[in-house]
Amino acid sequence: xxxxxxxxxxxxxxxxxxxxxxxxxxxxxxxxxxxxxxxxxxxxxxxxxxxxxxxxxxxxxxxxxxxxxxxxxxxxxxxxxxxxxxxxxxxxxxxxxxxxxxxxxxxxxxxxxxxxxxxxxxxxxxxxxxxxxxxxxxxxxxxxxxxxxxxxxxxxxxxxxxxxxxxxxxxxxxxxxxxxxxxxxxxxxxxxxxxxxxxxxxxxxxxxxxxxxxxxxxxxxxxxxxxxxxxxxxxxxxxxxxxxxxxxxxxxxxxxxxxxxxxxxxxxxxxxxxxxxxxxxxxxxxxxxxxxxxxxxxxxxxxxxxxxxxxxxxxxxxxxxxxxxxxxxxxxxxxxxxxxxxxxxxxxxxxxxxxxxxxxxxxxxxxxxxxxxxxxxxxxxxxxxxxxxxxxxxxxxxxxxxxxx
Numbered sequence: 001x002x003x004x005x006x007x008x009x010x011x012x013x014x015x016x017x018x019x020x021x022x023x024x025x026x027x028x029x030x031x032x033x034x035x036x037x038x039x040x041x042x043x044x045x046x047x048x049x050x051x052x053x054x055x056x057x058x059x060x061x062x063x064x065x066x067x068x069x070x071x072x073x074x075x076x077x078x079x080x081x082x083x084x085x086x087x088x089x090x091x092x093x094x095x096x097x098x099x100x101x102x103x104x105x106x107x108x109x110x111x112x113x114x115x116x117x118x119x120x121x122x123x124x125x126x127x128x129x130x131x132x133x134x135x136x137x138x139x140x141x142x143x144x145x146x147x148x149x150x151x152x153x154x155x156x157x158x159x160x161x162x163x164x165x166x167x168x169x170x171x172x173x174x175x176x177x178x179x180x181x182x183x184x185x186x187x188x189x190x191x192x193x194x195x196x197x198x199x200x201x202x203x204x205x206x207x208x209x210x211x212x213x214x215x216x217x218x219x220x221x222x223x224x225x226x227x228x229x230x231x232x233x234x235x236x237x238x239x240x241x242x243x244x245x246x247x248x249x250x251x252x253x254x255x256x257x258x259x260x261x262x263x264x265x266x267x268x269x270x271x272x273x274x275x276x277x278x279x280x281x282x283x284x285x286x287x288x289x290x291x292x293x294x295x296x297x298x299x300x301x302x303x304x305x306x307x308x309x310x311x312x313x314x315x316x317x318x319x320x321x322x323x324x325x326x327x328x329x330x331x332x333x334x335x336x337x338x339x340x341x342x343x344x345x346x347x348x349x350x351x352x353x354x355x356x357x358x359x360x361x362x363x364x365x366x367x368x369x370x371x372x373x374x375x376x377x378x379x380x381x382x383x384x385x386x387x388x389x390x391x392x393x394x395x396x397x398x399x400x401x402x403x404x405x
Contacts, residue, residue, distance in 0.1 A: 059135045064151045065115045069138035076134035079120055080148075081193035083205040084113045084162055086236040088229055089185055090211070097150045101185035105211045105225050109232045111158040114207075115149040116193035117141055123365065127200030127374065131169045145190045159243040165204055172247040173203030173280075174240060175377075178233065180255025180288070180319050181222040183212045195252065195357055198370050199377060203248075206240065208233050210260060219322050226260045233264040241268075241275050248280045250377055254357065255319035258287030258333070262294070266301040276307065281376060283310045285369075286317040286333035286355045294332035295342055303344035310376060310383075311347045312369060312402075313339055314355040341397035346383040348372070348400045349392070366404045 059070035061080050090104040097114070119141075120134070153161060166172055177192040192207035210229035212222045240246050253261035262284065269276050282302055287294065303309040313335040314320065320334050332340055335349050353367050372388040375381050383389050389400040 059137075061115060061133060064113070065149045067117075067135060067137060067148070070135050073134060073136040076136040077120060078135050078137055078140065079118050079128075079197060080133050080135060081116050081118055081196050081205060082113055082165070083116065083189060083192045083196065083207055084111075084158065085189065085192075085207050085209060086111050086232065086239075087185060087209040088211065088232040089209060091152075093152065097147050098186045100150050101209065103184075103211050103213050105228055109235055110152060111155055112150055112152040113158075113161065114147060114189040114193075115151075116145055116147050116190055118145045118193055118197045119143075120197075124198060124200065128197075129200055129202030131171075131202050145194050147186045147189045150189075155239070159239065162204060162240075162244045162246070166245045169202060169204070171203045172245055173201075174206055174244075174246040174249050175199070175201050175203060176206040176208065176237070176240070176249060176251045178208050178210075178251070178253035178257035178261045179212065180257045181212050181219060181226070181322070182319070183209075185209045191357070198357075199374050201377070204246065206236070208236055210257070212256075219326055222256060226256050229260060230264050230267070233260055234267050237264060237268050237275075238272070241272070241278055247278060249278055250281045250283070251279060252283045252285065252357075252373070253287070254285040254355075255317070255333070256288045256323075258284040259289045262287070262289065262298045262302060266298055269301055276304070279307070280380075281310060282307075283312070283373065283376070284333070285312045285357065286314045286320055286350075287311070287331075288319060288323045289332045290327070291330040291332045291340060295340070299342055299345060303342075305344060308382070309345045311340070311345050312350055312355055313347060314350045317355045339392075339394075339399050341394065341399050346400065348383060348389060348402055350402050353402050353404070369402060371404060372402060 057071070058066050058068055059072050060066040061082065067080070086109050087101055088105055088109050089101040090106050091101045091110055093100065117137070120128070175196055177195055179188045179191060183191070188207050188209040192205055196205040210232070211225045240249060251261055251265065265279065265282060289298070299309065311332070313333050315334070315336040317333065320331055323331060324334070330337065339347055339349050341347055350369060353369060355369065357368065357370070372386055375386045375388065383400045384391065388402060388404045390403045392399050392401050
């Protein structure tokens with residue numbers, strides 16, 4: 001966990017507010033806002049040789065967020081990742097971005113987008129998408145990634161903004177990240193942005209933040225809130241596939257979040273079987289799920305021969321270590337005693353590498369699984385075709401070991 005009291009402040013954070021309008025008025029206001037934002041952003045971000053010097057001091061990301069004392073530069077040290085989110089956490093719009101969302105579960109989901117400043121790394125330069133927004137910042141944050149701003153949106157505006165970004169990037173793919181226990185909203189936003197950057201993902205990043213407490217001592221409370229968040233995550237997945245132009249959805253879920261995502265996807269596919277083909281990959285990292293439940297109640301609904309699940313298992317995952325203090329059953333994501341092998345599941349034993357995606361030091365970090373994830377998401381290669389994996393043959397079937405060069 002980060003020590004927030006020592007967190008450097010390099011950016012002025014502005015809390016958002018919601019303005020409600022009805023019917024036609026709302027459409028007119030939103031169209032005017034978006035049109036103005038596009039024009040304004042385009043003018044302000046022109047090179048300094050075109051505009052007077054007074055325009056150089058602010059980098060306008062879009063109509064909802066700008067960075068003072070910064071400029072858009074092709075070799076800027078930072079990028080800004082705009083991630084769309086849904087959360088069933090309590091919130092207070094009068095607080096700054098780092099404290100806006102709390103730990104209490106509420107009935108109605110909140111929609112919006114977060115802007116996270118990420119320090120670019122040389123290891124990832126070669127995979128950065130052409131659409132990456134690069135900025136130079138005068139008072140730069142010292143953290144590798146820093147949540148700078150949240151914008152809360154009404155549901156219709158949420159879908160409209162997503163479609164605008166898809167059109168602008170000409171990429172109909174989306175990456176949905178679901179975090180595990182002991183994670184704050186701020187950490188979820190930063191993790192989503194970092195994952196998108198580390199994978200060189202040019203599509204639209206999403207994250208769902210359920211009200212994990214942000215404290216390691218609250219495992220049981222987090223588990224109850226996870227179970228109570230399934231409908232909210234189902235709603236987000238349905239909205240992405242029904243209201244937006246996303247054609248290919250990649251789901252990456254970790255720990256207790258993998259439990260949440262698996263149950264939500266099961267219910268989505270039972271209700272809308274046609275959505276299964278648009279969810280291109282379901283990637284579960286050290287899932288905190290009882291092995292029997294995973295094998296008998298989840299895999300038959302969310303895995304298939306055409307779309308096998310990707311299951312990363314670990315013998316030394318920190319979240320699973322907490323889980324085993326409270327549970328005596330075998331966990332699907334734990335490989336300490338045995339590796340789970342199932343039909344319609346590609347199981348990968350992480351072995352000595354880390355299953356903690358957010359600890360990775362860029363794309364080329366051999367102690368993380370990012371390189372293998374990149375090959376899966378960008379090239380669509382199955383486990384038997386990925387160079388970072390070595391087949392492990394057992395009487396019960398084949399799994400793979402992560403063996404990067």
